[in-house]
Amino acid sequence: MDIDSIECVSSVDGLEEEEIPHLDNHHNNHHHHHPFPAKQRSNVVVPTAITPATSVHELLECPVCTNSMYPPIHQCHNGHTLCSTCKGRVHNRCPTCRQELGDIRCLALEKVAESLELPCRYYNLGCPEIFPYYSKLKHETVCNFRPYNCPYAGSECSIVGDIPRLVTHLRDDHKVDMHTGNTFNHRYVKSNPREVENATWMLTVFSHLGQYFCLHFEAFQLHNAPVYMAFLRFMGDENEARNYSYSLEVGGNGRKMIWEGTPRSIRDSHRKVRDSHDGLIIQRNMALFFSGGDRKELKLRVTGRIWKEQQNPDASPCIPNMSS
Ligand SMILES: [Zn+2]
Ligand SMILES: [Zn+2]
Ligand SMILES: [Zn+2]
Ligand SMILES: [Zn+2]
Numbered sequence: 001m002d003i004d005s006i007e008c009v010s011s012v013d014g015l016e017e018e019e020i021p022h023l024d025n026h027h028n029n030h031h032h033h034h035p036f037p038a039k040q041r042s043n044v045v046v047p048t049a050i051t052p053a054t055s056v057h058e059l060l061e062c063p064v065c066t067n068s069m070y071p072p073i074h075q076c077h078n079g080h081t082l083c084s085t086c087k088g089r090v091h092n093r094c095p096t097c098r099q100e101l102g103d104i105r106c107l108a109l110e111k112v113a114e115s116l117e118l119p120c121r122y123y124n125l126g127c128p129e130i131f132p133y134y135s136k137l138k139h140e141t142v143c144n145f146r147p148y149n150c151p152y153a154g155s156e157c158s159i160v161g162d163i164p165r166l167v168t169h170l171r172d173d174h175k176v177d178m179h180t181g182n183t184f185n186h187r188y189v190k191s192n193p194r195e196v197e198n199a200t201w202m203l204t205v206f207s208h209l210g211q212y213f214c215l216h217f218e219a220f221q222l223h224n225a226p227v228y229m230a231f232l233r234f235m236g237d238e239n240e241a242r243n244y245s246y247s248l249e250v251g252g253n254g255r256k257m258i259w260e261g262t263p264r265s266i267r268d269s270h271r272k273v274r275d276s277h278d279g280l281i282i283q284r285n286m287a288l289f290f291s292g293g294d295r296k297e298l299k300l301r302v303t304g305r306i307w308k309e310q311q312n313p314d315a316s317p318c319i320p321n322m323s324s
Pocket of ligand 1: 062064087
């Protein structure tokens with residue numbers, strides 16, 4: 001957070017600041033979890049019929065990069081296999097026997113892979129689904145149980161995890177302000193708003209009804225005009241996000257702007273939400289008018305509320321894009 005640029009003065013008005021309880025993280029190591037038993041270390045030479053899935057799975061692991069192999073799977077004249085990515089990197093030499101590689105496909109192994117069914121790689125995060133080998137990857141890119149990316153904006157953060165882990169991470173590593181309650185009252189202050197350009201922003205996290213919400217506030221250039229924007233993201237998936245609504249209000253000097261919307265899921269990147277203009281956008285001139293005084297200082301008071309909507313199972317996803 002660019003503390004010098006924008007300062008969050010307070011969140012008072014009867015709101016009690018509460019420490020977010022430390023949440024245990026049960027899934028710390030899931031990234032390295034391997035859904036199959038470790039290689040058997042026994043001395044049995046004769047293949048047994050007990051572990052065919054394990055063996056086939058091992059056969060489908062590229063011996064060079066250890067990723068799962070997908071067609072075209074290649075092999076050398078001696079039958080050593082490798083994936084197509086690695087094939088392009090080994091200068092036509094088999095990495096196992098150093099013989100010339102040639103251009104031989106291993107159709108038998110490709111066919112065996114086709115007959116396999118494997119659990120989703122996020123099964124230890126709760127996904128119960130089992131997929132044919134070749135559709136597994138596709139599912140995993142959209143699996144509801146896949147870990148979330150860190151919602152913190154302004155820097156590339158590579159942390160992924162479930163919501164409790166990300167909440168702890170935001171609080172401990174990004175030093176994000178944490179608040180409890182469904183209303184908020186923030187003052188964004190900047191002494192020299194003329195300097196505000198891209199990438200000035202801040203994040204506050206609210207917990208309400210056991211869920212977490214990210215309130216983003218930032219300044220950027222919109223069609224070469226400086227604007228401020230505030231919006232809410234829900235820490236969870238799109239379906240859950242649609243159960244909530246929020247309002248934002250900003251004003252001063254007898255004028256007021258109100259935004260009412262549905263929080264976006266943090267599955268949608270901060271950037272994506274910003275670029276779709278799905279939030280309260282305030283022109284800088286208006287913001288300075290709201291700030292009062294001699295327009296030298298930005299003092300924006302943003303109040304807001306989060307509430308749960310009545311369940312509507314028929315509601316279809318509606319993600320607006322106001323920028324077009
Ligand atoms: Zn490989
Ligand atoms: Zn070879
Ligand atoms: Zn899954
Ligand atoms: Zn992060």
